[in-house]
Structures are given as structure tokens and as C-alpha cells.
Amino acid sequence: MYLSEDKRFETDIVIVGAGNAAMCAAISAREQGLNVIVLEKSPENEKGGNSAYTHGSIRFAYNSVEDLKQIMPELTPEEIENTDFGAYPEEDFYDDLCRLSEYRTDPELSSLLTSKSFETMKWLQSHKVRFVPIYGRQAFKVDGRFKFWGGMIVESVGGGKGLVDTLHAEGKKSGIQILYNAMATKLIHDDNGVHGVIFKHQGETKEIHAKAVILASGGFHANTEMRTRYLGPKWDIAKVRGSRFNTGEGIQMALNIGAVSNGNWSGAHAVGGDRYAPALGEGFQKLSYPFGIIVNAKGERFVNEGSDFRNYTYANIGKLILEQPGQFAWQIFDKKVAHLLRDEYKLKQVTKVTANSIEELAKKLDGVDTEGFLKNIREYNEAVCKNIPFNPNVKDGLCTEGLPVNKSNWANTLDQAPFEAYAVTCGITFTYGGLKINTKSEVQDIMQQSIPGLYAAGELVGGLFYFNYPGGAGLMAGSVFGKIAGENAAQFVKQSLS
Ligand SMILES: Cc1cc2nc3c(=O)[nH]c(=O)nc-3n(C[C@H](O)[C@H](O)[C@H](O)COP(=O)(O)OP(=O)(O)OC[C@H]3O[C@@H](n4cnc5c(N)ncnc54)[C@H](O)[C@@H]3O)c2cc1C
Known part of the structure; x- marks a missing residue:
């Protein structure tokens, strides 16, 4: 990345947000050899958005203990002997998304989420995220043996904070730069697509020019006005769990340049x-x-x-x-x-x-x-x-x-x-409505066309969850679509350079 002057930055890919989805996007884009700058609205000591508030419980498809050993190489023979981990095939994960959304979940996105969940877990593990079985909360001991239930069996070591810290350390090691106290406010765009972001950094308006932008700045659960407007009466007085920074600018910025809204805008995890x-x-x-x-x-x-x-x-x-x-x-x-x-x-x-x-x-x-x-x-x-x-x-x-x-x-x-x-x-934990993406994480416009150079991942994507939600799917969705967004944004940038 090149810092040309104080208020004008340049890079290949700029990412808005520094939670789980954003850091997965950043690492995956960097793996393709591109320069990446992450803009994060919070100060450094509050980094990680909603992701940092989680237990790190994460839902993914697996068929056997052999699969689990790839995710958790530290599983001991005693743990394996004393535990019935069952199995959670892709079809079961997909069925859960369909059933809980009353069959409204986007079939393409949810089948991508389920089919990529295991390989994305292996990718996270390759980036030093460690996982352990959630004995305390997801299994009861019956007749001397633990039995897991409900399709969610692992959490990241150190919970959400551990996950965020590991991804940030991996990002830093690979050369990704993160600007804190940097609130994105507008997309730089023209008829050819998106070319960067205007942001407020330590009280000053600055701009960052890039060949692609990935929005991963969470939903609007911490925005009282948007909650009331979209979820309805009384949601203004709901207690807000998690990040106070998820106030919906990422969604608004994209809508303002013609992105189409998608999903269950009147629904939220609460x-x-x-x-x-x-x-x-x-x-x-x-x-x-x-x-x-x-x-x-x-x-x-x-x-x-x-x-x-x-x-x-x-x-x-x-x-x-x-x-x-x-x-x-x-x-x-x-x-x-x-x-x-x-x-x-x-x-x-x-x-x-x-x-x-x-x-x-x-x-x-x-x-x-x-x-x-x-x-x-x-x-x-x-x-x-x-x-x-x-x-x-x-x-x-x-x-x-x-x-x-x-x-x-x-x-x-x-x-x-x-x-x-x-x-x-x-x-309230997070909101379900947001932007529409395709299977390459490209943001769709009102004409259902991809907006060149604009990608999205995580909570601000609508269309996966309606009415209800299977626990652990939020982190998985952020990781799967974050990784996909990083890969495809990198591909897009390379093509535009060739
Ligand atoms: C208490 C709690 C417990 C949870 N437990 C679990 C769990 O165990 N398992 C699970 O799967 N899910 C859980 N969830 C849901 C999960 O946190 C989310 O689904 C997931 O973390 C969203 O990730 P994300 O990267 O999209 O958003 P976030 O992690 O929220 O990251 C968004 C980031 O964008 C930043 N940002 C916002 N606006 C701007 C802007 N304008 N400019 C720059 N940056 C901006 C925010 O500061 C934040 O850092 C929990 C949520 C909460 C609140």
C-alpha cells in the first residue's frame, strides 16, 4: 500500500470493519499477494466488533471424528473415547437453515455456506485459530459419556476475543495495515464501479483509493433509529448486546450508490x-x-x-x-x-x-x-x-x-x-436484513447486476437468516463469505491490472 499524502491513501483492496468477516476477507486477499488496508471505526482496545463478544461457537458440517481431528489435532484419545460427537452432514446444516428461515433462506448462498463450512474451518485452523469441544454448554454427560446435540460442537480457544486476536495477529504478520478510529462514510464510485472509500479518521475526513472495496462492517443493531424504523415499535428500548459500533453505515453507503436491499429487514437475532x-x-x-x-x-x-x-x-x-x-x-x-x-x-x-x-x-x-x-x-x-x-x-x-x-x-x-x-x-444481538450478494460475494445493484469492485461479507449481508437462526452460523457465514470476498476481490484487481 502507498501512502501518498496525509489525507489520501492508496491500496489494492480496502476493507471496512475489522471483525471476523473483515479479517477473513483481508487475510484471504493478502494470500493472493495484494495490498490490503482495513478501516476500523472502533479504537484498537475495542477491536473485533460483535465477533469479539461471541463465545467463538461456530457451526460447520462434519461427517465423523476423523473430520474433527483435522480441525482439532489436539483432541486426546480419552476425549474421543468418552464423547459421542455424532455427525452433522452438510444436508443437516442446510436443512436447519431452511427450516429455521421458514424456507426463505437464499438457496445458493446457504448451500455455499454449508458446503464450504468444513474447508473454511480447516483454513481458519491453518491460520492458527485453535478450536476445542464445547463440553460445558453443548453436551451433557449421560452414563459416563458426553453427548453433543444441536449441530454445534466447537468454539475457538479464548472465545470470540481469542478468534479476533488470532486473525489480527495473522493479518499483521502478513502485512495488512489496520487504521483504527477510521469510520467509513461514503463509497468513491462512478459509472465503472467502486474505487475507494471516504472515511473519518481521528476527526478528519480522508479518502482511500482502491481497486476493490469489501464491506464487512456489521449490521445496524446498535442504531436506535434504524432499529425502530426497520424492526418496529419497542425495538428502540431493546438492550443492545455486542458492539456499539455496528450502526449500519456500511449498508447505507452501498444503498446510496444503488445496491439493492435484501433479506429480513424486520428481523433480528434477539x-x-x-x-x-x-x-x-x-x-x-x-x-x-x-x-x-x-x-x-x-x-x-x-x-x-x-x-x-x-x-x-x-x-x-x-x-x-x-x-x-x-x-x-x-x-x-x-x-x-x-x-x-x-x-x-x-x-x-x-x-x-x-x-x-x-x-x-x-x-x-x-x-x-x-x-x-x-x-x-x-x-x-x-x-x-x-x-x-x-x-x-x-x-x-x-x-x-x-x-x-x-x-x-x-x-x-x-x-x-x-x-x-x-x-x-x-x-438484540444482530440484524438479519442487509445487502444482496451473489456467490462471489459481489454486491448486487437494483438491476440485480454486480457493482464492479464492491464486495460484502458477514452480518451486513441479507438473505441467509429470516425469523430465526441456528446458533454458531453467524461466525461461519462471516468466515465463509469473508474468505470468498477476499479471493474474488483479489481476482478482480488482478484482472483489472492485466
Ligand atoms: C454477545 C454476542 C454473542 C454472540 N455469540 C456468537 C457465537 O458464539 N457464535 C456465532 O456464530 N455468532 C455469535 N454472535 C453473532 C456474531 O457475533 C456475528 O454474527 C458475527 O460476529 C458478525 O461478524 P462480522 O464480522 O460481520 O461483524 P462484526 O464482528 O460486528 O464486525 C464489524 C466491524 O465493523 C466495524 N464498523 C462498523 N461500522 C463501521 C464503519 N462505518 N467504518 C469502519 N468500521 C465499521 C465495527 O466496529 C466492527 O468492528 C454473537 C453476537 C453477540 C453480540
């Missing part, structure tokens, strides 16, 4: 997080609800907590809570399942009450109608099909019958003290 979490931050999600029940201010259940493994339901729970009176709910558990609660229930940042009887608990549930709650608990306990054994590792069919909202699995009765309850509200 979980049940602590009711009194700060308005912006981690959000303190609470994801063990399949083993208990969730009630609203009337003391009523409003969701089938056990409709599926939590990987396939948690991203939709926040929206349902936002629709309840007062935008809060309580998760209720009894002694039988308390040992199954995830680590996040033990954090200091938790709104929790305990009681030795259901009546005592009812009085402690702030904002909940006591009589309504007691009536609903009675009816729930009576409706449980008590002859079915409980098994947290499989969809056990332990259900209720005859309720307005039944529970399909893990429907233990609530009758063993002590009881525990956790107050939750809606925490």
Missing part, C-alpha cells in the same frame, strides 16, 4: 438477557429456559420453551419477550434441573430470586400477578405427562398436554424446592 443489564453491552443472556418455564407479567407462559434444542430457539426468544406487557419475563426452575443451568446463571450480573415454596416465589416475582402465576403453575404441573423420562441430551418428548401453550420436551413439573427465578428482557 435473546432473553438480564432484565437490568446496561442498555449497551454483553446483555447477560440466559439460555437454560428449555429446562424450566418462562412467564410474563400476568404469570402466563407465552412460548413453548421446549420446542427444540435451545440452539434453534434462543435467537427468537428476545422478540417474544419484547411483545409481553412491560417487556420482561421470568424464567422459573426447581431443584431437579438447577444443576443443568449454564454458567451465565452464576454471574454477579443477574436478577435472581429464590424461595422454598411456589407461594413464596410468587410474591418475589417483581411485576408478576401472584394469583395468575399460581394458577398457571398449578395447571402446568397437572398438564405434564409424568410417565415420560427426562433426558436433556435428546428431544425427550416429556411434554404437557391440554394447555393453551404446550411444552414439547423437557417439561418437568415445578414442585421441588428450592425454586429459582431469573428476570429477563429482550437483548
Whole structure:
């Protein structure tokens, strides 16, 4: 890259954002021998966007333990012996994307995501990203052996921060330059396509000229106005999880030059997080609800907590809570399942009450109608099909019958003290709507043509996720399409030079 003067930079490829998708794009473009500059809006100490907030849990297709050994060469013979990793073939990953999006996911993009997921994991591993099985959160021990469920079995060492740090270190080693406090505001373009980016760097407007631009600057979940405009009423008051920098400029910049919008603009990934979490931050999600029940201010259940493994339901729970009176709910558990609660229930940042009887608990549930709650608990306990054994590792069919909202699995009765309850509200994680890309990650315009020199990857791409989302697919989508964007942008630049 060539720095010609203070306010004017030149390079081959400029990348907007420095999260997972951006760094995968940067590394893959650099592998093709091109010069790359990354513009990142955040200061260096907040680098990594939403990617840095993740646990690093990542979903990919695999057929056997032999495949897993390629991703995790450090797996020990004991771990292999003591664990049922199952298999998650490409077709299952694809089916999950189709099923959860109610068959609206872009078939070409989602089949590319699933078919490239394993080779992209190997590529990440070749770039020093280390993975380990998620024993703590994705497997329960039954009869002395761990069994994984729900299609997501590994996380990056050090979580999202570990992943981001490794990709940044790899990027730096290969000669990629990252400018922090650099907010992209406009694309430089003409009838022949995109030629660079205008950005604000440490308070000054500057420009960077390039032969290709890759947008990887996340969605708009941290933009109150856009949330309300596109997701609808009450989304302004949702707690914002993750990066405060994902405010949608990347999407806006592309729309402003004629890119077409795509996907589920009124949809977002949103979980049940602590009711009194700060308005912006981690959000303190609470994801063990399949083993208990969730009630609203009337003391009523409003969701089938056990409709599926939590990987396939948690991203939709926040929206349902936002629709309840007062935008809060309580998760209720009894002694039988308390040992199954995830680590996040033990954090200091938790709104929790305990009681030795259901009546005592009812009085402690702030904002909940006591009589309504007691009536609903009675009816729930009576409706449980008590002859079915409980098994947290499989969809056990332990259900209720005859309720307005039944529970399909893990429907233990609530009758063993002590009881525990956790107050939750809606925490938005990321938005689903965004730009349209083709299978080369080229951004499409309103005429459904590729905009020359413009590529996109990650959260700001629309069309993959609608209504719901399989856990771990966000990082995988960023890596798969980031790598593809880097390769194709490099190809485009080489052709334009030849
Ligand atoms: C708390 C939390 C937990 C999660 N857990 C998981 C998980 O375990 N597994 C999983 O798969 N997904 C998880 N997700 C979702 C996942 O984080 C995202 O799907 C994924 O990280 C998005 O990657 P990205 O690179 O597209 O965006 P990001 O990682 O958000 O990166 C976007 C970057 O662009 C920068 N940026 C924004 N605007 C500009 C601008 N104008 N100019 C320059 N830079 C800009 C931002 O500062 C940011 O660094 C989680 C999200 C959160 C918030």
C-alpha cells in the first residue's frame, strides 16, 4: 500500500470493519499477494466488533471424528473415547437453515455456506485459530459419556476475543495495515464501479483509493433509529448486546450508490438477557429456559420453551419477550434441573430470586400477578405427562398436554424446592436484513447486476437468516463469505491490472 499524502491513501483492496468477516476477507486477499488496508471505526482496545463478544461457537458440517481431528489435532484419545460427537452432514446444516428461515433462506448462498463450512474451518485452523469441544454448554454427560446435540460442537480457544486476536495477529504478520478510529462514510464510485472509500479518521475526513472495496462492517443493531424504523415499535428500548459500533453505515453507503436491499429487514437475532443489564453491552443472556418455564407479567407462559434444542430457539426468544406487557419475563426452575443451568446463571450480573415454596416465589416475582402465576403453575404441573423420562441430551418428548401453550420436551413439573427465578428482557444481538450478494460475494445493484469492485461479507449481508437462526452460523457465514470476498476481490484487481 502507498501512502501518498496525509489525507489520501492508496491500496489494492480496502476493507471496512475489522471483525471476523473483515479479517477473513483481508487475510484471504493478502494470500493472493495484494495490498490490503482495513478501516476500523472502533479504537484498537475495542477491536473485533460483535465477533469479539461471541463465545467463538461456530457451526460447520462434519461427517465423523476423523473430520474433527483435522480441525482439532489436539483432541486426546480419552476425549474421543468418552464423547459421542455424532455427525452433522452438510444436508443437516442446510436443512436447519431452511427450516429455521421458514424456507426463505437464499438457496445458493446457504448451500455455499454449508458446503464450504468444513474447508473454511480447516483454513481458519491453518491460520492458527485453535478450536476445542464445547463440553460445558453443548453436551451433557449421560452414563459416563458426553453427548453433543444441536449441530454445534466447537468454539475457538479464548472465545470470540481469542478468534479476533488470532486473525489480527495473522493479518499483521502478513502485512495488512489496520487504521483504527477510521469510520467509513461514503463509497468513491462512478459509472465503472467502486474505487475507494471516504472515511473519518481521528476527526478528519480522508479518502482511500482502491481497486476493490469489501464491506464487512456489521449490521445496524446498535442504531436506535434504524432499529425502530426497520424492526418496529419497542425495538428502540431493546438492550443492545455486542458492539456499539455496528450502526449500519456500511449498508447505507452501498444503498446510496444503488445496491439493492435484501433479506429480513424486520428481523433480528434477539435473546432473553438480564432484565437490568446496561442498555449497551454483553446483555447477560440466559439460555437454560428449555429446562424450566418462562412467564410474563400476568404469570402466563407465552412460548413453548421446549420446542427444540435451545440452539434453534434462543435467537427468537428476545422478540417474544419484547411483545409481553412491560417487556420482561421470568424464567422459573426447581431443584431437579438447577444443576443443568449454564454458567451465565452464576454471574454477579443477574436478577435472581429464590424461595422454598411456589407461594413464596410468587410474591418475589417483581411485576408478576401472584394469583395468575399460581394458577398457571398449578395447571402446568397437572398438564405434564409424568410417565415420560427426562433426558436433556435428546428431544425427550416429556411434554404437557391440554394447555393453551404446550411444552414439547423437557417439561418437568415445578414442585421441588428450592425454586429459582431469573428476570429477563429482550437483548438484540444482530440484524438479519442487509445487502444482496451473489456467490462471489459481489454486491448486487437494483438491476440485480454486480457493482464492479464492491464486495460484502458477514452480518451486513441479507438473505441467509429470516425469523430465526441456528446458533454458531453467524461466525461461519462471516468466515465463509469473508474468505470468498477476499479471493474474488483479489481476482478482480488482478484482472483489472492485466
Ligand atoms: C454477545 C454476542 C454473542 C454472540 N455469540 C456468537 C457465537 O458464539 N457464535 C456465532 O456464530 N455468532 C455469535 N454472535 C453473532 C456474531 O457475533 C456475528 O454474527 C458475527 O460476529 C458478525 O461478524 P462480522 O464480522 O460481520 O461483524 P462484526 O464482528 O460486528 O464486525 C464489524 C466491524 O465493523 C466495524 N464498523 C462498523 N461500522 C463501521 C464503519 N462505518 N467504518 C469502519 N468500521 C465499521 C465495527 O466496529 C466492527 O468492528 C454473537 C453476537 C453477540 C453480540
